[in-house]
Amino acid sequence: MTQVLDFEKPIVEIQKKIDELKKMSEESGMDLNSQIEDFEKQAQDYKKELYSKLKPSQKLQIARHPERPKFLDYVDLICEDFIELHGDREGMDDRAIIGGLAKLDGKPVMIIGIQKGKNTKENLEYNFGMPQPQGYRKALRLFKHANKFNMPIVTIIDTPGAYPGIKAEETGQGAAIAMNLREMSKLNVPIVSIITGEGCSGGALGLAVADRVMMLEHAYYTVISPEGCASILWRDASRFADAAEALKITSKDLLEFNIIDEEIKEPLGGAHCDYNETASNMKSAIVNALKELSKKSPETLKNERYNKFRAMGRFVEG
Amino acid sequence: MTIQEWFDKRKEAQIERRARDMKGIEIETPELWTKCVHCGAQMLKTDLEENMFVCPHCDYHFRINATERIKQLFDESSFEEMFKNVLPTDPLNFVDTEPYAERLKKAHAKTGLDEAVITGIGKIEGHKIAAAVMDFDYMGGSMGSVVGEKVTRIMEEALKQKLPMLAVTSSGGARMQESALSLMQMAKTSCAAGRLDEAGILYINLLTEPTFGGITASFGTLGDIIIAEQGARIGFAGRRVIEQTIRQKLPEDFQTAEYLLKFGQVDIVSKRKNLRKTLANILDMHGV
Numbered sequence: 001m002t003q004v005l006d007f008e009k010p011i012v013e014i015q016k017k018i019d020e021l022k023k024m025s026e027e028s029g030m031d032l033n034s035q036i037e038d039f040e041k042q043a044q045d046y047k048k049e050l051y052s053k054l055k056p057s058q059k060l061q062i063a064r065h066p067e068r069p070k071f072l073d074y075v076d077l078i079c080e081d082f083i084e085l086h087g088d089r090e091g092m093d094d095r096a097i098i099g100g101l102a103k104l105d106g107k108p109v110m111i112i113g114i115q116k117g118k119n120t121k122e123n124l125e126y127n128f129g130m131p132q133p134q135g136y137r138k139a140l141r142l143f144k145h146a147n148k149f150n151m152p153i154v155t156i157i158d159t160p161g162a163y164p165g166i167k168a169e170e171t172g173q174g175a176a177i178a179m180n181l182r183e184m185s186k187l188n189v190p191i192v193s194i195i196t197g198e199g200c201s202g203g204a205l206g207l208a209v210a211d212r213v214m215m216l217e218h219a220y221y222t223v224i225s226p227e228g229c230a231s232i233l234w235r236d237a238s239r240f241a242d243a244a245e246a247l248k249i250t251s252k253d254l255l256e257f258n259i260i261d262e263e264i265k266e267p268l269g270g271a272h273c274d275y276n277e278t279a280s281n282m283k284s285a286i287v288n289a290l291k292e293l294s295k296k297s298p299e300t301l302k303n304e305r306y307n308k309f310r311a312m313g314r315f316v317e318g
Numbered sequence: 319m320t321i322q323e324w325f326d327k328r329k330e331a332q333i334e335r336r337a338r339d340m341k342g343i344e345i346e347t348p349e350l351w352t353k354c355v356h357c358g359a360q361m362l363k364t365d366l367e368e369n370m371f372v373c374p375h376c377d378y379h380f381r382i383n384a385t386e387r388i389k390q391l392f393d394e395s396s397f398e399e400m401f402k403n404v405l406p407t408d409p410l411n412f413v414d415t416e417p418y419a420e421r422l423k424k425a426h427a428k429t430g431l432d433e434a435v436i437t438g439i440g441k442i443e444g445h446k447i448a449a450a451v452m453d454f455d456y457m458g459g460s461m462g463s464v465v466g467e468k469v470t471r472i473m474e475e476a477l478k479q480k481l482p483m484l485a486v487t488s489s490g491g492a493r494m495q496e497s498a499l500s501l502m503q504m505a506k507t508s509c510a511a512g513r514l515d516e517a518g519i520l521y522i523n524l525l526t527e528p529t530f531g532g533i534t535a536s537f538g539t540l541g542d543i544i545i546a547e548q549g550a551r552i553g554f555a556g557r558r559v560i561e562q563t564i565r566q567k568l569p570e571d572f573q574t575a576e577y578l579l580k581f582g583q584v585d586i587v588s589k590r591k592n593l594r595k596t597l598a599n600i601l602d603m604h605g606v
Contacts, residue, residue: 164555174534
């Protein structure tokens, strides 16, 4: 049974009615098909309306839905022959960032993503999708491998942020992210990044200095979590819905600010309602982008990547 | 010891003596006096200023603003500001308990600055260098579009003129009021630092109280040499966030310059009075 979000309750109510009618029709032998169809259409229309007008705080709930597909689900559904490559070669294999070689549409790619769990046990293993510096360094090692062997890079991002811990600070969490930002700008191969769920702060950006940055329809991408922002600016974390609104975290907002290049549609109700449809939408977006990018020379790729991020920001010149 | 050094030392001793004598004493002209926030010693404001805003009694380094920092590091009137015309706007129409536009006005009124960084070219003991100097007093030194743009422009200028580059950081991190636009300044400035790196241009970071979040996670730690000022607090996540996450008490000296040195995260921890000389020596040894 899928977890129902509070704003989805009216849909559940209509569904219950439909089920009752169906049962009644069966038991009594009455022909209620036209009523049932009517209700089903109503439910469908209501759903379409609801999901096209979600508030940022409602998108947050979908983006964080425990059953939302995770990185390894996408690897399964999008790629063939995944070979995981482990470790930073300096003493750690951070499980929050997973990467390796795979075939995508028949061609080899380096695919790297931030992995979250679906239950407590998995979440402990993947540290709730909060990478350590060693995770970013493992990713960098894999970026360089891809660069050396001329393979495109795909990154899949879903994180509440880089891990805030003692060891993370002692081993340079900030510096590890910074190094990825810098080194990604120098890579000669095409890079496609997709924010699939939570795209929180530097922890997300650390894998997203890409030629094409895409977002799933209900994912969010922000400088700070709405809760964190609310607790600092409003001095009250419970004002997170206001912060989510103010921070302009949705794919529509970010398209408008030219921060992302493309929005990838989700099935009605969100990615968790249909893994296959979500993955198939994602796959065609990635394949199309790579097709286009692979025609460009390394110099063109690097220059265009630089200029894309160079142009970001809004200011006036006095 | 040169005569100048002897005079300096004598002056320092004088200031220290005065501070020690005044500890805990009622004073009649309070407007001329200040108190060390660390050890509580009373001292003349002019004495503190003469001592580079370092407590003569306990060596506590007071946080200083960008203008004072430039005065201390660069040869007299050698620093020429650039890109002052890049000004902030309110792209998200952001309102929390106060509109962002109001906060910008207040920050300007408080500091006289147009943004949280001053960029330009100056000389350190004769060595010409491009620099970005951040100011914590302007909205916590936070990086929004303007800080990112000015830092990128001065790096591109360093690349064009083949000058070494210095970034003096003092910032709470990315500016929330510009949200993802602020986040992208991390990418933008890091890409620019990448071009300096590829061109073999010396880039030095000077991390000062405090340097956090989006700054340590971007241009703030990408230098070839990282210097931290004595006592500065430097980190990615804030102390409170870490405490709440791991639910345990942190070491007293956690995230200080000295702590980071111990863990290999910075090259040098320097007292304020030695910074200028250290920078000049480094520039000298790189032949720039």
